[in-house]
Amino acid sequence: MNGPENMLPNETSNGLENAAEEGDGRSVVPGGSGARTVTAVRGRLVWFCDDPFLVGTGAAMRHEKDGLLICVDGRIAYSGPYQDGIGRVPEGVKVVDYRHCVITPGFVDSHVHYTQVGMVASYGEKLINWLDKFVYPEGMKYSDKKYAEEGAELFCKELLRNGTTTALVFTSTYPHSVDVLFDRAAKYGMRIAAGKVLMDRNAPEALLDRSVEEAMEQTRGLIDKWHNKAGTRNVYAVMPRFPLACTRDMLTEAGRLWEEYPSVLMHSHIAENADEVFEGRKLFPECRTYLDVLDDHGLLRAGTVLAHGVHLTLGELDTCHRTGAAIAHCPTSNLFLGSGLFRLRDATTPSRPVTVGLATDVGGGTSLSMLTTMNEAYKVGALDGNPIDAVRLFYLATLGSARAMRMDHQIGSLQRGHEADFVVLDPRATPLLEKRTRTGDGSIEDVLFALALLGDAEAVEATYVAGRRVHQRGRKEEKATWSDFPFAWSRYDWKSGSWIPDQVVATTRGWRLPAIDAFAGGLHCVYNDPTDLLHWTVFTKKDDRPGTWSKPESLGVRSHASVALAPYHDLLYCFYSRDGKICWKSRDDQMAKPWGPEREIPGLSSQQPPAVTAYNDDLHVLAVDGERRMHWNTYHSSTGAWSGWEPWKDGNGDIVKGGWPSIAAYAGRLYVVYSPGADADVRWTARDPGGEWWRHRDLEGTAGTGQPRIAHYNGLLYAIGSWWESGKYQETWWAQQGVDVPEWTTPRSITQIRTGSFSGNGLTAYHGQLYTAYFTG
Numbered sequence: 036m037n038g039p040e041n042m043l044p045n046e047t048s049n050g051l052e053n054a055a056e057e058g059d060g061r062s063v064v065p066g067g068s069g070a071r072t073v074t075a076v077r078g079r080l081v082w083f084c085d086d087p088f089l090v091g092t093g094a095a096m097r098h099e100k101d102g103l104l105i106c107v108d109g110r111i112a113y114s115g116p117y118q119d120g121i122g123r124v125p126e127g128v129k130v131v132d133y134r135h136c137v138i139t140p141g142f143v144d145s146h147v148h149y150t151q152v153g154m155v156a157s158y159g160e161k162l163i164n165w166l167d168k169f170v171y172p173e174g175m176k177y178s179d180k181k182y183a184e185e186g187a188e189l190f191c192k193e194l195l196r197n198g199t200t201t202a203l204v205f206t207s208t209y210p211h212s213v214d215v216l217f218d219r220a221a222k223y224g225m226r227i228a229a230g231k232v233l234m235d236r237n238a239p240e241a242l243l244d245r246s247v248e249e250a251m252e253q254t255r256g257l258i259d260k261w262h263n264k265a266g267t268r269n270v271y272a273v274m275p276r277f278p279l280a281c282t283r284d285m286l287t288e289a290g291r292l293w294e295e296y297p298s299v300l301m302h303s304h305i306a307e308n309a310d311e312v313f314e315g316r317k318l319f320p321e322c323r324t325y326l327d328v329l330d331d332h333g334l335l336r337a338g339t340v341l342a343h344g345v346h347l348t349l350g351e352l353d354t355c356h357r358t359g360a361a362i363a364h365c366p367t368s369n370l371f372l373g374s375g376l377f378r379l380r381d382a383t384t385p386s387r388p389v390t391v392g393l394a395t396d397v398g399g400g401t402s403l404s405m406l407t408t409m410n411e412a413y414k415v416g417a418l419d420g421n422p423i424d425a426v427r428l429f430y431l432a433t434l435g436s437a438r439a440m441r442m443d444h445q446i447g448s449l450q451r452g453h454e455a456d457f458v459v460l461d462p463r464a465t466p467l468l469e470k471r472t473r474t475g476d477g478s479i480e481d482v483l484f485a486l487a488l489l490g491d492a493e494a495v496e497a498t499y500v501a502g503r504r505v506h507q508r509g510r511k512e513e514k515a516t517w518s519d520f521p522f523a524w525s526r527y528d529w530k531s532g533s534w535i536p537d538q539v540v541a542t543t544r545g546w547r548l549p550a551i552d553a554f555a556g557g558l559h560c561v562y563n564d565p566t567d568l569l570h571w572t573v574f575t576k577k578d579d580r581p582g583t584w585s586k587p588e589s590l591g592v593r594s595h596a597s598v599a600l601a602p603y604h605d606l607l608y609c610f611y612s613r614d615g616k617i618c619w620k621s622r623d624d625q626m627a628k629p630w631g632p633e634r635e636i637p638g639l640s641s642q643q644p645p646a647v648t649a650y651n652d653d654l655h656v657l658a659v660d661g662e663r664r665m666h667w668n669t670y671h672s673s674t675g676a677w678s679g680w681e682p683w684k685d686g687n688g689d690i691v692k693g694g695w696p697s698i699a700a701y702a703g704r705l706y707v708v709y710s711p712g713a714d715a716d717v718r719w720t721a722r723d724p725g726g727e728w729w730r731h732r733d734l735e736g737t738a739g740t741g742q743p744r745i746a747h748y749n750g751l752l753y754a755i756g757s758w759w760e761s762g763k764y765q766e767t768w769w770a771q772q773g774v775d776v777p778e779w780t781t782p783r784s785i786t787q788i789r790t791g792s793f794s795g796n797g798l799t800a801y802h803g804q805l806y807t808a809y810f811t812g
């Protein structure tokens with residue numbers, strides 16, 4: 036669909052302008068150690084409480100469409116419906132509004148090499164040659180501590196920019212390469228697992244451990260220094276590179292050391308490449324299988340994370356299941372190095388499931404984005420006849436990886452008590468993503484799939500670590516000010532036959548289509564401010580003097596759609612949808628009096644603004660339900676009663692479907708225009724006084740119009756709208772028709788309006804001229 040009004044219900048993008056101040060975590064209780072840091076964010080929450088490969092997606096996923104997260108001192112204190120939780124937000128804490136975004140647990144990358152950020156995307160080799168030609172030479176540079184520090188800093192920042200809050204990280208054999216990474220992770224407050232690489236053969240001399248004893252001594256020193264130390268979230272992992280690079284002694288001692296420190300992780304590569312497996316079988320002929328090399332040295336149990344596993348046999352997968360060893364699936368790396376296709380279906384089969392996480396494996400992998408990694412995981416699955424759905428992909432990238440790392444009680448979830456690491460994903464991050472998520476069915480499965488397949492770091496609006504925002508997407512982008520535009524108006528001068536250049540009222544700001552109508556000598560306008568609070572302002576013009584707008588005042592209600600106005604029997608009526616209900620207020624012609632109380636038209640749920648006009652002494656309302664079906668209702672002021680909702684049927688007896696209708700009385704008929712769907716022309720019809728509807732026809736040349744409006748002026752009926760293209764409204768068009776020739780003129784651009792209106796144009800006759808009001812894009 037087109038235009039910002041046509042977004043998913045209840046998804047708005049207000050409140051970003053203050054986000055930097057509000058989202059950084061604020062102490063609400065002054066004073067020393069007793070101070071609590073509280074952060075609250077609102078958005079569409081998704082997380083997992085179980086494994087969808089085992090229990091199905093419905094049972095595994097938690098989804099809160101209008102959700103609230105409250106984080107206290109780095110942990111999640113509340114995650115659930117906004118309405119139920121808002122009362123728990125302490126005074127003084129502002130809720131950061133991400134209602135247009137999806138909030139998931141921070142991504143968990145279960146296998147990545149920070150020492151390879153400098154050689155990622157190096158051309159043309161398979162694993163063994165690639166290690167020799169690119170990885171090891173780059174690795175040697177990390178003997179320089181300063182070089183290592185720069186690499187660690189870049190790596191941590193890039194993880195956060197991509198929404199990754201935890202990673203299991205390969206370093207190099209140099210102990211200081213671990214020091215600098217843990218140091219940077221502590222600086223950002225991230226939960227990072229890493230360890231010194233153990234490697235004593237089949238690599239350049241300068242990279243090898245000089246002895247097994249020294250390697251173990253260094254490892255012990257690092258564990259004592261960093262593992263689970265207060266004030267950090269660092270976790271150590273014992274890291275034999277892979278069987279080909281380790282002697283039996285090294286593997287034996289690594290296994291012993293892990294016995295000594297059972298709370299650390301064990302991380303290695305296995306069965307990535309067919310040549311590797313072949314070489315491994317030759318090097319360890321005494322082992323029954325290649326995986327048994329690790330098992331025989333005490334390196335397989337819960338807490339083991341094995342990167343790749345592409346060429347593991349079914350029997351070896353059985354071993355993983357039996358021992359509790361997990362696999363980190365690295366699809367971009369497996370494709371880039373031509374290693375092969377990991378068989379996720381075999382690994383996750385419910386009869387003997389293996390714990391699987393998702394991983395980038397940069398620099399064998401080609402992106403630090405877990406979204407990009409999901410994209411490639413989908414394709415690897417598709418080649419195996421197993422197209423993985425978005426729910427499972429997001430599971431793998433969050434709770435799945437956390438389980439692989441034995442951290443699922445701490446991270447990978449938005450469940451209360453978990454560490455408050457989360458990522459805010461923007462389904463409107465790019466024009467393509469926006470178009471795609473707007474035209475999709477709006478289900479969470481569809482939005483997640485679009486994000487996975489089309490998203491990357493650009494889709495990451497913000498990243499939070501322990502309740503503190505550590506990354507915010509660049510503000511130069513349009514999205515940051517999506518809801519905040521200056522108000523403008525123009526009018527058509529019948530005598531000169533042209534529109535006056537747009538008049539901007541910069542102090543009045545908002546974004547959705549402003550409704551305008553003439554009433555009691557003034558031009559009334561009701562609009563949504565940047566936070567969707569409804570405001571009204573009145574333009575008054577006398578004689579030939581320039582008119583003035585009154586200071587806007589609040590109606591005291593919020594609506595996540597624009598509104599409709601109509602004068603009827605000495606009152607001005609304002610209709611809007613609020614929380615799915617169709618509501619209205621009215622005011623009389625005494626300017627001093629405010630709007631009356633809110634009333635509801637019961638019986639229909641709608642997230643769109645209804646269309647309204649007075650016709651044949653009744654007030655007619657046309658509204659759109661959740662399935663885009665349209666319904667009529669009429670009201671008579673003498674009885675104060677509604678006739679009840681009637682579905683609007685076309686000539687075939689089918690209920691008319693569409694959105695964003697506008698209705699107007701003209702020449703004794705009731706006219707309707709509406710938007711039938713994305714990229715289709717606006718449709719229109721009219722009802723004769725006898726009650727017969729005309730055939731619905733296209734208003735040709737208006738494809739891409741989100742919200743058309745019609746109004747009667749000076750003997751003709753006018754239509755106005757804006758063409759939506761490339762993620763924004765480009766130009767405003769108008770057309771007209773007369774009584775005798777019920778056909779629209781070809782729509783023409785109003786060139787006097789600079790960029791086209793942002794969300795659509797209000798339209799009405801006032802003071803002998805035709806007025807339009809809009810927010811400038």
Ligand SMILES: [Zn+2]
Nearest residue numbers: 304342396399
């Ligand atoms: Zn790797």
